[in-house]
Amino acid sequence: MITELKKHPGSHGGLIAISLLAATTVAVVTSRPRASSPPTASEPASQRAAPSPGIAAAATPRPTPPVEPPKTVAVDDDAPLIAMGTTDYDDTRTSHVGVPVYGLLKKTHPRSLGRTVRSGDTLGIVYSPDVYLTSASVVEQVRNYRGQAAIDADRWRLLRWGMLPATLLRIEQTLAPQAALPLLARVTGTVVAETGSPLQVVGASPGLDVFTITDPAYAWVFVDVPDAAAGRLAVGTPAKLTIDGVARPITTKVAHVYRYVDEGMRKVRFDVHSPWPIIKANLPVTAEFQLHHAP
Numbered sequence: 001m002i003t004e005l006k007k008h009p010g011s012h013g014g015l016i017a018i019s020l021l022a023a024t025t026v027a028v029v030t031s032r033p034r035a036s037s038p039p040t041a042s043e044p045a046s047q048r049a050a051p052s053p054g055i056a057a058a059a060t061p062r063p064t065p066p067v068e069p070p071k072t073v074a075v076d077d078d079a080p081l082i083a084m085g086t087t088d089y090d091d092t093r094t095s096h097v098g099v100p101v102y103g104l105l106k107k108t109h110p111r112s113l114g115r116t117v118r119s120g121d122t123l124g125i126v127y128s129p130d131v132y133l134t135s136a137s138v139v140e141q142v143r144n145y146r147g148q149a150a151i152d153a154d155r156w157r158l159l160r161w162g163m164l165p166a167t168l169l170r171i172e173q174t175l176a177p178q179a180a181l182p183l184l185a186r187v188t189g190t191v192v193a194e195t196g197s198p199l200q201v202v203g204a205s206p207g208l209d210v211f212t213i214t215d216p217a218y219a220w221v222f223v224d225v226p227d228a229a230a231g232r233l234a235v236g237t238p239a240k241l242t243i244d245g246v247a248r249p250i251t252t253k254v255a256h257v258y259r260y261v262d263e264g265m266r267k268v269r270f271d272v273h274s275p276w277p278i279i280k281a282n283l284p285v286t287a288e289f290q291l292h293h294a295p
Contacts, residue, residue, distance in 0.1 A: 080290050083268065085223030087243060087283040090271070094214040095186040099202040100161045103128030103181070105210070106199050112211060113194045117185045123211050124183045126202065132179035134158055138168075139175050189215040192280075219279040221252075221270040223287045230266040232291050233257050239270060239289035246278060254289070 099105060107124040109115065117123070134154050141151040158168055161181055171177060193212035196202070202210075221241055225233065237254040250272055258267040270287070272279060 080288050081225070081229055083223035083225050083287045085221060085268075085285045085287060086281075087272075087279055087285055088220045088222065088281050089192070089212075089214040089216070090218040090220055093187060093189065093218050094212065095189075096209040097123060097183055097185065097211040097213065098205070098209050099126055099183070100204055101126060101128040101130045101181060102203045103131070103179070103201075104199070105183075105196065105202045107196075110198045111194070112191045115191050116189070117191060117213060118188045119185055121185045122182045123185055123191075126181045126183065127179045128181055129179065131158070131161065131163070131181045132177055135168075135171050135177035135179075138172060139177050142172050142175065183210065185211075185213055187213055187215075189213045192216060216279060217274055217276070219272045219274070219281075221272055221285050221287070223268050223270075223285060224265040225257075225268050227261050227264050227266050229291055230257055230268060233268060233289075237289055239287050241270060241272065242286045242288075243279065244284040245280070246274075246283075250274065 103126040105124055105126050108122055112123060134157050138151060138154045138158070141154070145151070155168060159165065162184060163181060164184075167178075191211055191213055193209065195208075195210055221243075233254055235254055235256065239252055239254060241250045241252060243250065252270045252272055254268055255271040256269040258269070260266065268287075
């Protein structure tokens with residue numbers, strides 16, 4: 001027996017249908033992906049999406065560093081030119097004595113700094129195995145001559161190290177090799193620099209000086225001058241030098257103007273001779289001289 005469905009009383013069926021339709025619409029809308037929106041000013045930078053590296057490089061070109069113009073210094077034609085510099089020893093009167101071979105150095109005096117020496121004086125002796133072996137080779141070749149080139153090579157090596165020709169001749173005549181090599185003063189002057197102890201093991205180190213000898217009554221002074229001013233300086237231009245540690249200014253003349261330009265400046269050299277040996281190296285100097293008017 002089939003029972004006939006009865007119609008639900010009242011009007012609630014339409015409301016139920018509308019509610020189901022609304023719920024379905026909300027579910028569809030919320031399930032769709034959101035479109036990206038531009039970041040707001042209040043949004044933290046760490047939460048913002050980073051741009052693609054390729055896009056960022058194309059959008060932001062690399063800045064080109066500015067090109068600095070050459071450095072120039074203005075020069076007043078009427079005011080005297082003031083230049084700063086330092087002192088140095090006269091290189092033509094200065095000798096640097098180093099050790100050419102490995103060995104044991106014994107100085108002639110425990111302390112030579114400040115001593116006056118003459119050219120040819122012995123400042124110390126190096127006892128070197130290299131000197132002994134080379135002089136022994138010379139003796140062996142004198143006994144058993146094998147050719148002039150071989151013996152001359154050993155002779156030249158000993159002479160280049162500083163052995164005196166008379167000492168080398170005595171070795172060949174007596175056939176007795178020796179290990180002693182003297183360190184000699186090459187100029188007459190004062191020992192103004194000394195390194196090392198009276199007895200020490202030394203090695204052949206280029207540029208390492210044991211003694212520096214010079215005549216401290218003569219000095220060179222180097223000052224930096226603007227390139228524009230250096231072009232108007234001639235050799236013989238008078239100048240007044242104020243040297244730190246020297247009581248009175250020294251009047252001298254320009255000895256040399258160097259051509260090399262470094263950051264708009266050029267070197268100018270003065271040759272200074274003082275009757276009192278009081279000028280040392282690396283003293284600050286202020287030079288003052290008048291430029292020739294530009295044509």
